[in-house]
Amino acid sequence: MRLEDAKPQPGSKKRRRRVGRGIAAGQGASAGLGMRGQNSRSGGGTRPGFEGGQQPLYRRVPKLKGFPMVNRQIYTTINVEKLSSLGANTEVNLASLQEAGILTAVKGPLKILGNGELTVPLKVQAAAFTGTARSKIEAAGGSCEVLK
Template sequence: MRLSDVRPQKGSKKRRRRVGRGISAGQGASAGLGMRGQKSRSGSGTRPGFEGGQQPLYRRIPKLKGFPVVNRKKYTTINVEKLASLPANTEVTLTSLKDAGIVTSIKGPLKILGNGELNVALKVQAAAFTGSARSKIEAAGGSCEVLG
């Protein structure tokens, strides 16, 4: 066997189709691109994602960090460190915090966050608790009650 004998296997190589070279070539005149229009003209046509002037999908959807929550729950939040100033065995609700002046405005149901330390046993009634807030209240000898 010589280097001059090496050939590709029969049927593995096909000749390329020459389009737009007359009626007898099989793809004459419009070269399989149709009659008229942007996609039949020479050049690249349109870029990927182009929708004919309509606002394309990648610009219609919200940008960065996913979609916003449509009906987002808004809470009046307060940290456990603010509750430390209350006397022991006090029943803590949103209205009692407003009366005490700890909360200035009510923006929704009460949510207790876990920043700070708590040494006083309190009976806290709120719509939601973070895990750290719940553990700090219960470690101080208090109780957490979730309101519906």
């Protein structure tokens, strides 16, 4: 088989309809585009995204800064350096930190962050831990328990 032998199937290629070529041709005069208006003209129509003068979607949405997270979880955060003032083998959770006066405002579940040093072993119960916080608590001989 050669390149010149490649032909379309018989009946698969239809002749294009020649519109606007007189009244007897079937689609004469206005060529099926109507009488007047933007879409009857040559080169008529609008660019993609045009909404008839209304502010288009691509100009309405916020730019560059991204969209806010829909169901963002807000945590009450505390660094491990604040936990170093507690006694050894103390159970640390949201309620005990409030009683000790380390936390004053509660915004949500407790999250432990890893800034600072920790020397005393603690049993920490929190909703979330950062990687450095977990490693520092366990290096001091404590344990981390994730609450749901």
